[in-house]
Amino acid sequence: MMVYHKYGTPIPDKRILYYYFYFMQERMNMFWKKCEKNRLSLTEDPILRDYKFTNVYRACDRVSQYLISHVIYRHIDHFTPEDMLLRILVFKIFNKIETWDYLEKVYGDIRVEHFDVEEICRLLSIRQKSLPIFSNAYMMTGSHRRYDCLSSKHAKWLQMVKDEFIGEGVVDRVLNADSMETVFNLMEKCSFVGGFLAYQYTIDFNYSPYVNFDENSFVKAGIGAVRGLKKCFKSIGDNYEAAIRYTYEHLDDFRKEFGFDDFKPLPGREPHLIDIQNCFCETDKYLRAKMPELLVGNVRIKQRYKETMQPIDYAFPPKWHINTKIQSQCTREHIQELTLF
Secondary structure, three states: OOOOOOOOOOEEOHHHHHHHHHHHHHHHHHHHHHHOOOOOOOOOOHHHHHEOOOOOOHHHOHHHHHHHHHHHOOOHHHOOHHHHHHHHHHHHHHOOHHHHHHHHHHOOOOEOOEOOHHHHHHHHHHHHOOOOOOOOOOOOOOOOHHHOOOOOHHHHHHHHHHHHHHOOOHHHHHHOOOOHHHHHHHHHOOOOOOHHHHHHHHHHHHOOOOOOOOHHHOOOOOHHHHHHHHHHEEEOOOOHHHHHHHHHHOHHHHHHHHOOOOOOOEOOEOOOHHHHHHHHHHHHHHHHHHOOOOOOOOOOOOOEOOOOOOOOOOOOOHHHOOHHHHHHHOOOOOOOOOOOO
């Protein structure tokens, strides 16, 4: 039974919420068309065609797919659980595939016993002279008195990882956590890591076989999702997570009401709270173009869509039990199958 906040049950503005479910339906249709190599007309919607939007499922995005297939499950038996969480965190701090590939090539495996911050920083500083090392997907902060003596943002972050995540035993406490919320709380206490990043890192850890919690057991609204929620709900109070759960609990009802009850999910896996949260962020972006009169936060979409021709061999955590199912629904010659060991 869902317990709502002091303002009562969230009250949707159905005229606006319609576009949330429209986005989910149309964006998911685009995913399946790509998966089935039907690229002639992914969408007739000029906003979705011209601007960059993430997938309905967070795990379907290119960086998450690389994290799952390359950082976590490729050669997983070569790394301890502590190594694996460190690898995930370092990869996600930069959130850029090219940066990770570079480090693996010039530095070698990232692991607890092979984590030379000075050397890694030296190598990244060389690369940064000609190429960006951070993704622009997240706004990464880099100001904390404890690390003010360090000149570069990447040095501050990596020193924090060494001092706090490894040195103060956060990694061990994450591995022994009793809930997703506990993992979130542990990560949020780390320098530079606010609520949004703590939640993102928690979900990333949960892709591994060493952190295992139901993704529907905890959710944290990011800034973009908050903007989307404020547009889609008339009465929401200050508990945005309650509105995310409310939407999740009424997915089928709203789909039927808005005429989107033929939504095609990933096989055997309806969107979870992380995906519901993510779609509110993307709906906020969509509405900036569709309904610019809704003045909540940013007023324009910044990133144009640019197709990446390199295909994705979709693969998901084995514990989801969907890899074989999605293989049967996609026409690619090979869908990467993951094994634990």
